[in-house]
Amino acid sequence: MSNAIAPFNCIILLVSIFLSNAAFSLENKSPEEQLVSQRAEFLRIERHIWNTSDEDFVQRVIHLGDYPLVPYLIETKILHDLNTDKADQVRAFLREYAGTPLERRILRPWLRYLAKKNRKSLFMEFYTPVGDTNLACQYLRYQIEDGESKAELHPQIAELWNVSKSQPKDCDPLFKIWQAEGGVTEGLILQRIAKAANGGQHSIINYLKKLLPDEKRYLADLWKKTRRSPSTVIQLNEFKGQYPEIEAEIITYGLGRLIWRDKAAALKTWEEAQTKFAFSNEQKAHVANKFAISMAIAKHEDAEAWLVTSESLELDPEVLRWHLAILLKDQNWSSIINLVEKASPTLTSASEYQYWLARSYAALGNESKANELFQQLASERHYYGFLASAKLGQSFNFQDQPLVIAQEVVERIQALPSAKRAFELKELERFHEARLEWRFVQQQLDDQERLASAVIAGQWGWHDQAIFTFANTGYLNDVNRRFPMAYSEILIKEAERNKIDPEWAFAIARRESSFMSDAVSSAKAFGLMQVLPSTARYLEKKRVSDRSLMNPNTNAKLGNKYLRYLMDKVDNNTLLATASYNAGWSRVKSWLPESETVGADLWVETIPYRETRNYVKAVMAYKQIYQHQLFEISDSKTPKLVKDSVFGELVQMQIPINVGD
Incomplete structure (x- = not known):
């Protein structure tokens, strides 16, 4: 081993063997004060790392003792002025931090360096997939050079090539070899054209067209024209019928977009196209789905007929939801009951359907049945549960069941090196790296320990990670920590x-x-x-x-x-201002009732944007929870009456036909 390599191997050994027992000597300081001092020293070393000799760097690292972020300094030092003489340093580092976020931090730049320098043997030794297309292409190219089996390599290359966008130029040599070996088939080319047209990088279609035989190139033109203008499908005479399955796929795609622009033309074209082409059941379901949702949002007179047609072809939650919305707009309560009770329980057991079933029974005078359903919903902590409680005039059920975690479990998790690194990175506001380390912590824990880690994150004031961890584990009843x-x-x-x-x-x-x-x-x-x-x-x-x-x-x-600002725009209506925060107040104004006021719950359910609709429901539910939280920490001894609560006001609210100026 050369002397140039030895100092860094010494560092690795210090980190992996000696540093756990090393002391960061700071007299008369508490552990918290010691950590603050170590943190400051870490930042000082980091600032000067580029002009620090290996020998001085080793001494400073030793002086840092057991500080959790020492590996990040070592990684930075190794990557400075990379050369192949550092192979042993990289090996030692990767061996020590295999599987951790630190592994990828050093492996990706190291592999890129080796690929650039064409150091094949070292590249092949170190290669592990790191989510880098260039490196994946280089690895496969080296395997071809080494005579690896085409049967094993071609599917891997096809997977890299058959995507909706252009791949990096560094992959071109690999693709040329693969193409020369007969890897590119007409089927793959047509698949990639379809991907590029359907939401991908349509500019690559011209390149792909040249790979097709002359008699099939018109298919690429049809895909590209339809991508640019879905009205292309109106001209059915352009679809020659030579390859009807592919042409039917293009027409299906085009009609799914045309219905949003020109409903009359889309309806007429679909009727004519069915006399010329045999569409698969999947394609018919796709067209019916797009037609149904588009017409429901536009309040088209044929919307309900298309919703029924779509429901007969496939079980789609969004279609059923829009069927409900159409009936709600007309306040067709008996039809809502019929829809909910006859549709698949897999979908209609959801709280939104049970709430509107209750509302429908109440509107038709069956208070007993309505209250029975409201009572079931009121036991739950969510938007519809709070609505139901407000309808009944009873207190909200927040289902707060705080977790109690044994202190030894907390201490065991906090003692993990990755947890220590995550905490320090968070304290330094290096949140991206901190989250990567925290995800790695989660991978090392069982379900109960993951719940404990959510509690730890909350104790650290790392609220987003506490919230996400609770959501990922499925434990939702620790209300104070989740909110x-x-x-x-x-x-x-x-x-x-x-x-x-x-x-x-x-x-x-x-x-x-x-x-x-x-x-x-x-x-x-x-x-x-x-x-x-x-x-x-x-x-x-x-x-x-x-x-x-x-x-x-x-x-x-x-x-x-x-x-x-938004409240001023919408006459101090919090519900409308919430929707405006997500979708913009001018758009929300366009969603107001046309002729008469409607109940707030009904208006929310018919918001045309799914994102905004779900956003409003979530914010209102969160607002109710936080209203309760604020009361809990206040000096007040008298909680708000249900009628004066967030949802008490919501169930009494009517959305007007005009707001603002």
């Missing part, structure tokens, strides 16, 4: 400043981020209350940085300010 009073000082302060209910602010934050201060949505909304930069700019009349939006204080200030 913590997180960031209470700033949320209550900003809610009161903006004259909104604090329980509403808590409910919004709980639904938006589960109190994850660094949350970023696919729409690029940030932080605790998921504030968009554009919203922040509008409210503040200046640009607000993404980093600022990650600050809980700034985010809570802007989130509550936006709630106040």
Whole structure:
């Protein structure tokens, strides 16, 4: 072994063998103070790691003692100025931290380096899938060079190639070899064209078209035209019928999109297409499903007929739900009873159907049957349970059953190296790495220990991980831990400043981020209350940085300010403002009743956007829970009457036909 390698092997040995017994010598300091000092020293070493010699680095690592994040320093040092002389260092590190998040942190850049330098033998030795397409292609290419069996390799290459988007250019040499060996079949090409057209990267269709024989290239053109404009399917004469199964697939796809743009044209085309093509039962079900839901949302006169047709072809929860919504819009109570009682119990046993069954019986004067169903629902803690309790005028059942975890179990989990690393990373606000370590902790635990880890996360103030862990384990009755009073000082302060209910602010934050201060949505909304930069700019009349939006204080200030803005837009109607927080107030205004007011519960059920509909239900339920939580910690001895509670007000509320200006 060369002298250049020895210092780092020494580090690995220190970490794996000696550091557990090493002492970080800090006189007259408590364990908490010692950890704070170690944390500060860790950050100092990290800042200067690039210009620290190996010898000095070893001494500083020894000085850090048993600090949990020492492996992250070693990983950083190994990856600095990578070269093949570090192979032994990488081996030792991977051996020590196999299976942990640290393994991938060093393995991926190491493999990329080896691939770039074309160090085949080392690459093949170290290769393990790490979710990197480039590396997977390189590995398969090396296997081909080594003469591995085509029968084993071709299916793996096909899986990499047959995707809806263009793969990295580094994969091209592999794909060329595979294609030359006869791996690309017409079936694969047509599959990939369909994937690209149906929500994928349609620009690759031109490339794929060239791989087809001349007589089938028109199929690629039809897919591309239909992707660009679903009205292409109206011109059925363009569908030659030479390959009817594939053409029927294209027509099915196109009609599923056309129905949202031109219902009359879609209906007429479907009728004509069935005389020319033999559609499979699956394709008929797909068309009926899209037609039914689109027409239900548009309140089309044929909506119910299509809903019935769709239900006869497949059991789809969304179709049944929209059938219910159509009947609710007409307040056709007897038909609702008929729908719920005759549909599959697999679907209608859900609380929403049982609630509307009860409402229907009540509307038709059968109070006894209605109250029996309401009573069953009122025993549960959810949106419909709270509605049922309010209808009956009885107290809400929060089903709070706090977990009691033995202290020795807590201590055993906290002593895990990965748990210690997760805690330290959280304290340093390196939340992504902390969550990776915490997920690794979960993998090492049984079901009861995972519940204990949820309690630990809550004790650490890591509320999002406590919430997610409870959800993943299926234990939902530890209400205080699942609905913590997180960031209470700033949320209550900003809610009161903006004259909104604090329980509403808590409910919004709980639904938006589960109190994850660094949350970023696919729409690029940030932080605790998921504030968009554009919203922040509008409210503040200046640009607000993404980093600022990650600050809980700034985010809570802007989130509550936006709630106040929405309340002003919708005449202080919290239900409409909640929907507006998710979908935008102008869109919510377009959902208001057309001719007369409707009950709030009925209006919520007929919101056309599933995401917003579920969002409103969740926030209202959370608001009720937080109203109870706030009472529990208040000095008040008198709880709100049911009629004055969140759901007491909701069941009395009528949604108007106009709000605002």
